[in-house]
Amino acid sequence: MDRRSFFRTAALGGAGSLTLAAPAIAHSAPQVQWRCTSSFPKGLDTVYGGAEDLARYVREASGGNFDIQVFASGEIVPGLQAADAAQNGTVEMCHTAAYYFVGKSPTWALGTVIPFGLNARGMNAWLYYGGGNDALNAYYNEQGLQFMAAGNTGTQMGGWFRNEIGGLDDMQGLQMRVAGLGGQIMEALGVVPQQIAGGDVYAALERGAIDATEWVGPYDDNSLGFQRVAPYYYYPGWWEGNATLSVFCNREAYEALPDEYRSLLDTAARAVNTDMLAEYDYKNPTALRELVDTGAQLRRFPDDVMNAGYEASLDLYADFRQNVDGWADIYDSMMKFQSEHFLWQQVAEQTFANFMQEKQSQGQLPAQIQGEGSVGGGTDN
Incomplete structure (x- = not known):
């Protein structure tokens, strides 16, 4: 099932109810129009595209009743004022990186990444299952915002x-x-x-x-x-062991949404969060090879x-x-999980990765044996 079909089906309560539920949802759901300002230019298609994907998922799953318009950095406010625009109600939502706003307080950085913090998988595990979302929102709600992770570049x-x-x-x-x-x-x-x-x-x-x-x-x-x-x-x-991008919703606008729209936003943000990391993991190897081939x-x-x-x-x-x-509560929660996360990574994930990386360096992966090559040209200090 493709993503569009999934979102439409999920919003309507499952595939079995698709035919009967669609008219009822379409007639009963209120018309809501939001504006989302991005901290990113359109030229950064992967990170800027995350906000466009989220808006499309929400629009399609609600039958067009919940419509979010996305604006690139500078079209409404400069990129580094995106969170301010959501806070003061200039827009209902922004797509940004929380650590852009450490000038407000270093605590903001914890919603994106801190030096020697979690990697992408660890960050997602902490956010969704380790109390991270609750800890962050306890802080961001005081700033008039609702936080949702919505993208990750990986390390x-x-x-x-x-x-x-x-x-x-x-x-x-x-x-x-x-x-x-x-x-x-x-x-x-x-x-x-x-x-x-x-x-x-x-x-x-x-x-x-x-x-x-x-x-x-x-x-x-x-x-x-x-x-x-x-x-x-x-x-x-x-x-930047990971770089979590975020959606910040104006808290009053978020609370005014029907429950099903709040749930839909959360579902769409989770999808964007997963999809962006996968896209980077797919595109970065080819790009790294091209960089090395041209002098890196x-x-x-x-x-x-x-x-x-x-x-x-x-x-x-x-x-x-x-x-x-606000730093201590969030940081302590994150670090408690970090100690367990990297232990698990060492036992299974990294052991497997090390073995496969040895095979890659020896030219023994199937594609290499078939003559397709690998990234090279670098040395370690």
Whole structure:
């Protein structure tokens, strides 16, 4: 069954009731029109497309009675004002990344990701079964918003560097485009964080105004040509072990919806959350190969950089627990689950992955044996 059929069927109570229930639902459901402002431009088809997918699922499942119009960044408000627009009722909903708003409070970042936090699977498990949604909404509701996870990029890359990083000493004084909590941690490592709009990053790298930039991952990076001016492509993006995107609904508008519309929004957001991660997992391997073929040189962050970043993160979080409103309850819930999650990953998931990665590196996967090749050209420090 395709996704459209699923949503229409789900909203009507199951396949068996489809024929009889459709007219009743269509006649009884109220007409609701919402506007959703995105923090993303249309050119980022995967992340921007998440909001369009959600709107389509809701529209089709409600027979057009619940209609959400999606607007790209800048069409109503700038991307970094999306949450404000939902808070103050300029729009009923926004699609964004919560960590864009750490200027309000570091606690906002917990709805997206924190350095050395959960990976995508762990984040979803915590949100849906570990009390994460309840913990986050206890905080966001106080801000006049209702939170729903609505997309994930998976673990991101560490970014593009003009020069190789041999160790922690090479981070000193580095001018790097990196924001949010990641920027604060990088600053503790000696980096000078810079906030530069996405459209200006390439030019800043080319003329040497910055030495490095983080972005997202291979698919979103591939069209930007960073490898031509900053060829060293570092991994992993330890400040973004996942990147959960979110829908924030104006709390009053959300509460005014009929129960079935609130349920439909939640179902659609969950579908978008799952689908976006799958899309990135499908597109990133091909994009990574293309980047390597056009000059990107893969490098792993040195251990001393990773360890220093980890220790700096723990120090920052200890301060937040004492001094930042709302941080402790959400963070403690997340970290309690994290300790169990990575134990499970180590026992089964990672053991299997390590074995298969060995086969991949040895050229023994079926497609490789048939001569289709694999991503190469990089070395680890």
